Amino acid sequence: MNRRLPLPDGATPSFVGQRALIVHRPHATVDAIVRQLIQLGITPECHWPELPAGLDLTLYGAVFFDADLGHDAQFPWGPGACPMPAIALIGSEAPGRVAWAIRHGTDAHLNKPVGGGGIYAALLIAHQAFARRQELRQAVGELEQRLAQRELVAAATAALMQAEGLSAANAYRRLRRMAMDERLTIEGMAARLAGATPTGELRHDRA
Amino acid sequence: MAQTLPIGVLFSTSGPYASLGREGFLGASLAIAEINEAGLLPVRLAAVERDPKGNTEAYAGLCRSIVDAGARFIVGCTTSWSRKEVIPVLEKTGTQLWYPCPYEGFEGNDHVVYVGACPNQHVVPLLGHVLGRFGADPLLVGSNYIWGWETNRIARDYVEARGGRVKGERFVALGDTDIGHIIEEVRLKRPDFVLNTLIGPSSAAFVEAYWQLGEADPAFDPARRPIISCNWTESEIAALGARARGHLTIAPYFQSLDSAANARFLATMRRLTPEADRPSAFFAQAYAAVHMIARGLAATGDADVDHVLAAAKRDRYEAPFGPLGIHAETNHAILTPHIARAGDAGSFEVVASTEQPIVPDPYLARSGPAADRRPATSGEAGAGAPRPPHLRLVK
Numbered sequence: 327m328n329r330r331l332p333l334p335d336g337a338t339p340s341f342v343g344q345r346a347l348i349v350h351r352p353h354a355t356v357d358a359i360v361r362q363l364i365q366l367g368i369t370p371e372c373h374w375p376e377l378p379a380g381l382d383l384t385l386y387g388a389v390f391f392d393a394d395l396g397h398d399a400q401f402p403w404g405p406g407a408c409p410m411p412a413i414a415l416i417g418s419e420a421p422g423r424v425a426w427a428i429r430h431g432t433d434a435h436l437n438k439p440v441g442g443g444g445i446y447a448a449l450l451i452a453h454q455a456f457a458r459r460q461e462l463r464q465a466v467g468e469l470e471q472r473l474a475q476r477e478l479v480a481a482a483t484a485a486l487m488q489a490e491g492l493s494a495a496n497a498y499r500r501l502r503r504m505a506m507d508e509r510l511t512i513e514g515m516a517a518r519l520a521g522a523t524p525t526g527e528l529r530h531d532r533a
Numbered sequence: 534m535a536q537t538l539p540i541g542v543l544f545s546t547s548g549p550y551a552s553l554g555r556e557g558f559l560g561a562s563l564a565i566a567e568i569n570e571a572g573l574l575p576v577r578l579a580a581v582e583r584d585p586k587g588n589t590e591a592y593a594g595l596c597r598s599i600v601d602a603g604a605r606f607i608v609g610c611t612t613s614w615s616r617k618e619v620i621p622v623l624e625k626t627g628t629q630l631w632y633p634c635p636y637e638g639f640e641g642n643d644h645v646v647y648v649g650a651c652p653n654q655h656v657v658p659l660l661g662h663v664l665g666r667f668g669a670d671p672l673l674v675g676s677n678y679i680w681g682w683e684t685n686r687i688a689r690d691y692v693e694a695r696g697g698r699v700k701g702e703r704f705v706a707l708g709d710t711d712i713g714h715i716i717e718e719v720r721l722k723r724p725d726f727v728l729n730t731l732i733g734p735s736s737a738a739f740v741e742a743y744w745q746l747g748e749a750d751p752a753f754d755p756a757r758r759p760i761i762s763c764n765w766t767e768s769e770i771a772a773l774g775a776r777a778r779g780h781l782t783i784a785p786y787f788q789s790l791d792s793a794a795n796a797r798f799l800a801t802m803r804r805l806t807p808e809a810d811r812p813s814a815f816f817a818q819a820y821a822a823v824h825m826i827a828r829g830l831a832a833t834g835d836a837d838v839d840h841v842l843a844a845a846k847r848d849r850y851e852a853p854f855g856p857l858g859i860h861a862e863t864n865h866a867i868l869t870p871h872i873a874r875a876g877d878a879g880s881f882e883v884v885a886s887t888e889q890p891i892v893p894d895p896y897l898a899r900s901g902p903a904a905d906r907r908p909a910t911s912g913e914a915g916a917g918a919p920r921p922p923h924l925r926l927v928k
Contacts, residue, residue: 420683439621
């Protein structure tokens with residue numbers, strides 16, 4: 327499921343057709359969330375205390391979870407690894423409880439009791455925060471991989487200096503040119519020169 | 534005003550925490566009887582009583598039925614979950630809850646008046662008293678719900694800010710009395726003291742087992758390694774008898790307080806509610822809440838909740854535990870807690886008292902665990918700003 331909302335300025339975001347999980351004991355707050363989700367065209371699914379085993383998590387666009395009585399073992403994902411936008415339902419503002427909700431991973435929150443509004447804004451904020459989180463995670467992953475390969479770049483530069491009698495600056499320029507010609511990252515090209523496994527063959531989008 | 538004025542009394546006098554609910558119920562009932570007998574108001578207060586039987590999900594509906602019976606003021610609730618359940622009803626109907634129990638803080642609702650202590654009036658001054666005397670390395674044990682979780686978290690924060698180390702933290706399901714494994718942990722880790730935020734039968738089982746440990750090994754004599762608690766009552770200590778001797782607690786009220794106001798209160802109690810022979814802070818605070826409502830009604834001449842609350846915030850009522858005021862900014866009581874040691878016969882002997890009333894700080898914004906390590910900002914030193922309490926030793 328594509329959870330990214332197409333949100334060009336001025337567009338009206340819609341969640342129609344999505345499904346949402348609600349992890350909270352049966353309560354008036356759950357009834358209020360269900361009513362609002364149905365208005366938004368979202369199919370709610372309520373579970374308590376645990377989410378059932380074998381749930382296909384890719385089918386859901388968001389999860390609402392109880393921050394008051396919640397604990398990590400209720401969820402098939404680990405702390406911070408919720409695979410969908412997560413909205414904490416907060417009754418107690420005791421910092422220990424809020425800290426758990428943050429640790430577990432929350433993209434937005436609603437104060438209990440939930441009444442006749444708030445779900446739509448919370449979903450919009452949660453989807454944006456989740457998308458930003460995913461983009462950052464991916465970008466950091468790529469950067470970490472490149473960072474890990476900087477020794478290869480240094481080694482490849484040194485090898486070119488020696489083999490072709492180049493200065494350090496020219497050897498690096500040569501390496502970069504080779505990478506561009508082969509449509510590889512500098513790290514990927516360095517790995518290839520070093521005869522290493524080509525784990526660094528990332529698309530070099532900015533070349 | 535009408536001939537009678539309904540007032541809600543919403544306590545669980547049956548169910549898992551009935552002993553605490555009964556304290557609140559009897560305290561409120563005593564005040565209503567006393568006010569009516571003395572004709573302190575031009576109307577009679579008529580109690581509208583409901584018993585949710587400890588079932589959290591029943592509170593909202595019963596609160597609604599109290600409001601439907603015409604009550605604008607409700608004295609009630611023991612647990613935080615139950616208080617949070619009735620708040621939507623209060624907000625919807627413009628009514629007011631007077632909540633008479635200590636709790637873990639981090640709330641300040643316009644429709645609630647918090648008459649019990651919040652953390653800067655219970656666990657923080659209690660730890661301040663204990664750390665210098667017994668050491669800074671406690672073991673924390675609590676019932677597995679918000680009171681235990683949050684009070685223990687504050688304690689950990691406080692202890693670690695002072696170089697102490699929490700030697701262990703254990704939670705027990707509500708009502709569970711199987712605590713042998715925790716006693717074994719205490720025996721092995723030898724903490725300087727145990728903070729006990731257990732409630733009801735779990736707490737009694739723990740104190741009993743700790744006493745057995747102390748009988749077998751003098752290292753666990755309460756004079757050297759006490760259990761401390763912020764939620765003990767006279768009745769539960771009386772039920773434990775000599776097995777609770779020497780352990781420490783904190784509350785604004787103890788039956789043993791030596792004051793004219795307390796003597797009058799106890800005499801009235803024996804006359805009007807003789808079944809309540811061991812009143813605790815839970816009892817005295819519910820009693821004081823009804824009196825503050827009545828004084829507000831008398832001062833304003835109407836039954837508007839906002840007017841009565843405004844009057845209460847200007848009032849200074851001589852409660853059984855001393856002068857009681859309501860803090861204008863937070864709706865919480867300004868209290869003077871005492872630290873007491875359990876004696877042989879289920880009584881508490883006050884060993885230290887705060888020198889001045891402590892202004893409530895429910896979010897621990899100014900008086901939190903590391904407060905004395907923060908520089909004071911201008912304005913905080915002024916009257917009315919919460920400060921870390923100074924204790925006056927009595928014994």
